[in-house]
Amino acid sequence: MEKVRCDWANQSEIERIYHDTQWGRPAHEDGYLFEMLVLESMQAGLSWKTILDKREAFREAFDQFDIEKVSRYDEKKIAELLSNPKIIRNKLKIQAAVNNAEMFLKIQKDHGSFDQFIWSYVNHQPVVNNFYSLSEVPSTTELAERITKDLKKAGFKFIGPTIIYAYMQSIGMVNDHLLTCEFRHC
Numbered sequence: 334m335e336k337v338r339c340d341w342a343n344q345s346e347i348e349r350i351y352h353d354t355q356w357g358r359p360a361h362e363d364g365y366l367f368e369m370l371v372l373e374s375m376q377a378g379l380s381w382k383t384i385l386d387k388r389e390a391f392r393e394a395f396d397q398f399d400i401e402k403v404s405r406y407d408e409k410k411i412a413e414l415l416s417n418p419k420i421i422r423n424k425l426k427i428q429a430a431v432n433n434a435e436m437f438l439k440i441q442k443d444h445g446s447f448d449q450f451i452w453s454y455v456n457h458q459p460v461v462n463n464f465y466s467l468s469e470v471p472s473t474t475e476l477a478e479r480i481t482k483d484l485k486k487a488g489f490k491f492i493g494p495t496i497i498y499a500y501m502q503s504i505g506m507v508n509d510h511l512l513t514c515e516f517r518h519c
Contacts, residue, residue: 359505390419429491
């Protein structure tokens, strides 16, 4: 029998797999945290399925999201990325990814890890919400607005409260699995 999951995850196999194995699960590895920040920024204005479909191409194009390497991308590498039809070829988003890698490294240096920094906003414990339907799940919160403001102050680009809230969901800082979802406590 088919498992019950959040409605949005029933649209495609790739969304089901992502929902069932990653979304809403606490993540603490800085490389993964960087990857998800880049992917959530790339998703702005697009569907999440589009990003998931291109995820492996993004990993290849962005050197497996090696933060040090991405932070050193020059104009030649940016031009190469802009000519890659397998990824999102938005110059502002790609430039933001490079900039954000530099800012990510600065936060690692200042806080020991990006994980320590970002999870401190929730006292290192996921916020578990209790929603019955997708219509109840917010697209942003005051906390996402505060994190966005702090990240922008630290120099991050191409982020906003909606992107940051989706990021918080993707790394498990927020668990918005619906009360009826069988993956809520995975």
